[in-house]
Amino acid sequence: xxxxxxxxxxxxxxxxxxxxxxxxxxxxxxxxxxxxxxxxxxxxxxxxxxxxxxxxxxxxxxxxxxxxxxxxxxxxxxxxxxxxxxxxxxxxxxxxxxxxxxxxxxxxxxxxxxxxxxxxxxxxxxxxxxxxxxxxxxxxxxxxxxxxxxxxxxxxxxxxxxxxxxxxxxxxxxxxxxxxxxxxxxxxxxxxxxxxxxxxxxxxxxxxxxxxxxxxxxxxxxxxxxxxxxxxxxxxxxxxxxxxxxxxxxxxxxxxxxxxxxxxxxxxxxxxxxxxxxxxxxxxxxxxxxxxxxxxxxxxxxxxxxxxxxxxxxxxxxxx
Numbered sequence: 001x002x003x004x005x006x007x008x009x010x011x012x013x014x015x016x017x018x019x020x021x022x023x024x025x026x027x028x029x030x031x032x033x034x035x036x037x038x039x040x041x042x043x044x045x046x047x048x049x050x051x052x053x054x055x056x057x058x059x060x061x062x063x064x065x066x067x068x069x070x071x072x073x074x075x076x077x078x079x080x081x082x083x084x085x086x087x088x089x090x091x092x093x094x095x096x097x098x099x100x101x102x103x104x105x106x107x108x109x110x111x112x113x114x115x116x117x118x119x120x121x122x123x124x125x126x127x128x129x130x131x132x133x134x135x136x137x138x139x140x141x142x143x144x145x146x147x148x149x150x151x152x153x154x155x156x157x158x159x160x161x162x163x164x165x166x167x168x169x170x171x172x173x174x175x176x177x178x179x180x181x182x183x184x185x186x187x188x189x190x191x192x193x194x195x196x197x198x199x200x201x202x203x204x205x206x207x208x209x210x211x212x213x214x215x216x217x218x219x220x221x222x223x224x225x226x227x228x229x230x231x232x233x234x235x236x237x238x239x240x241x242x243x244x245x246x247x248x249x250x251x252x253x254x255x256x257x258x259x260x261x262x263x264x265x266x267x268x269x270x271x272x273x274x275x276x277x278x279x280x281x282x283x284x285x286x287x288x289x290x291x292x293x294x295x296x297x298x299x300x301x302x303x304x305x306x307x308x309x310x311x312x313x314x315x316x317x318x319x320x
Contacts, residue, residue: 101179115201118202200234
């Protein structure tokens with residue numbers, strides 16, 4: 001009884017009083033209201049620019065809609081026509097080749113340059129800025145125009161090739177050379193994954209390399225036994241982002257091919273064909289069906305990458 005009285009007297013002396021329930025609820029409501037007020041610009045943008053268009057496109061995927069007349073429900077007809085369309089399969093093949101070839105080469109180039117820049121030498125900051133600069137521009141319209149001018153007949157690439165005895169002829173009009181041209185364009189903008197790789201390399205303890213050198217390990221063994229395992233989370237992150245981004249290539253394909261996917265549909269990327277169907281041929285229902293097929297494919301590939309990452313991605317403290 002004495003202890004209770006002492007505690008009560010101590011609380012009274014300190015002036016501690018529990019807040020009235022109603023006042024606490026009003027304070028929480030004010031905090032929630034302030035939070036939503038700060039979030040409102042993002043929420044409005046998400047609803048208007050992302051959520052609503054996605055729901056609308058899902059509905060349009062099951063309709064016949066040409067942008068001028070009200071959509072009419074056709075069920076799965078768009079998906080049936082889609083899988084029977086030869087150009088759809090061509091666009092899927094072109095995009096798959098670009099993803100499977102361009103993404104690994106781009107990541108390999110980014111990692112190689114990051115490892116060179118991670119070494120101590122003069123002008124590190126300048127070199128990093130130079131290699132990162134192309135990513136600031138990206139595969140924009142202006143870069144696509146310049147790239148097309150470089151690879152057309154009698155362009156700078158054609159002239160340099162002729163100096164080395166290669167036959168004359170531009171890459172833009174040759175179906176066998178268009179994919180290498182797009183891969184080179186993708187690799188040229190390796191700055192973003194390079195910076196992420198460089199940050200990951202900075203986190204690898206130097207003591208690991210020193211211990212490996214004492215054991216007689218050479219540069220190749222150090223790379224495969226230390227660098228790759230320690231860098232695997234960063235490698236996984238870059239692989240995921242670059243794969244998703246490769247599926248969405250559009251601007252450069254549109255500019256270089258003139259919006260047609262030529263020559264011989266060699267530049268008919270998936271998103272370009274989606275644009276042609278939706279905004280050139282006004283078959284918006286078909287284009288919406290294509291968009292949702294792409295969403296499903298990218299989602300499945302992302303899930304596979306996450307599932308298989310358990311076998312090769314090693315995090316700090318992992319005992320595998």
